[in-house]
Amino acid sequence: MAGFQPATHIPETGYSENGYGADGSTPRRKTISNSYLHRLQRRHFLLFDVLPIAGTAAAIAFLAVHPIGATELALLFSMWLLTGLGITVGYHRLFTHRAFKAAPAAAAALAVLGSMAGQGGVVSWVALHRRHHECSDRDGDPHSPNLAGNGLKGRLRGLAHSHFLWMRRHEYPNVVHYAPDLIKNRALVRVARLYYYWVTLGLLLPALVGGLVYQSWTGAVSGFLWGGLVRMFVLEHVIWGINSFLHMFGTRPYESRENSRNGGIFALLSLGESWHNNHHAFPDSPSFGLRWYRLDPGYWLIRLLAVSGLAWDVKLPSEERMAAKRIAARRSAPSTAV
Secondary structure, X not given: OOOOOOOOEOOOOOOEOOOEOOOOOOEOOOEEOOHHHHHHHHHHHHHHHHHHHHHHHHHHHHOOOOOOOHHHHHHHHHHHHHXXXXXXXXXXXXXXXXXXXXXXXXXXXXXXXXHHOOOOOHHHHHXXXXXXXXXXXXXXXXXXXXXXXXXXXXXXXXXHHHHOHHHHOOOEEOHHHHOHHHHOOHHHHHHHHOHHHHHHHHHHHHHHHHHHHHOOHHHHHHHHHHHHHXXXXXXXXXXXXXXXXXXXXXXXXXXXXXXXXXXXXXXXXXXXOOEHHHHHHOOOOOOOOOOOOOOOHHHHHHHHHHHOOOEEOOOOOOHHHHHHHEHHHHHHOXXXXX
């Protein structure tokens, strides 16, 4: 495995690794940690990370009152797909890595759908993920599974931290440092400020549909549970699995400075996110699969937006760039001695 190389520049922010501005003036704090932020983190953790677990258990128990039907399955699938695409295409590929450009209406719609997932406001999410890329699998990474020690105990502790527990309390990346482009975008900031309203809307919509279809309060509750909390539970654990398991297990076709791995078997379930080593090797690529035959629904949506004129600058890494990072090619290349 290649050694980790220290970052000397953060392309997404324009600030150097030492935290100084472009003019070399006053240093910016990269992270913020105080009791007020920790209280907000604990509240968000309980509401949107723990509650969906309880909601999933309640949905199973509620089957005794209202058996699951086609409406619940349709709500679960459609809400998972819409909010999942909001995360992978909007939050991740568009806003974090600027892998393509999108029309304002499309960008706003993706931001709203991503907000409905309940994984944090768009500006905070982007700042956290940019810090993850800067410090991936090194000190400062908010959710690495590889920093908890060696042996089985250390690996299990690392997986538990990276998959779930890190969200209880963590240093908050300074959005002025990590997301200055987003806080200058007034339309996006307006969407971010309404984050809790969007999450609530994402829970109430399936409840409304369930109530209208079944014409009963049990239908509304069932729609709320399956299209809201269960959907949130499923999507969250899929995304968290990328942070945890795919930094320990899977294939590694490309050189990258961290321990990212591909898990192609989960490509459809993760909407393309499980091509994780590909993504870390080429974070500016709108396609995580990189090849047409690798399933990547997130990229399919980007191509559809491009065909519709709602997205542009959709550029994949060149063959030469991919070949230069391919591990098998490097190992087979003849070495030269001086």
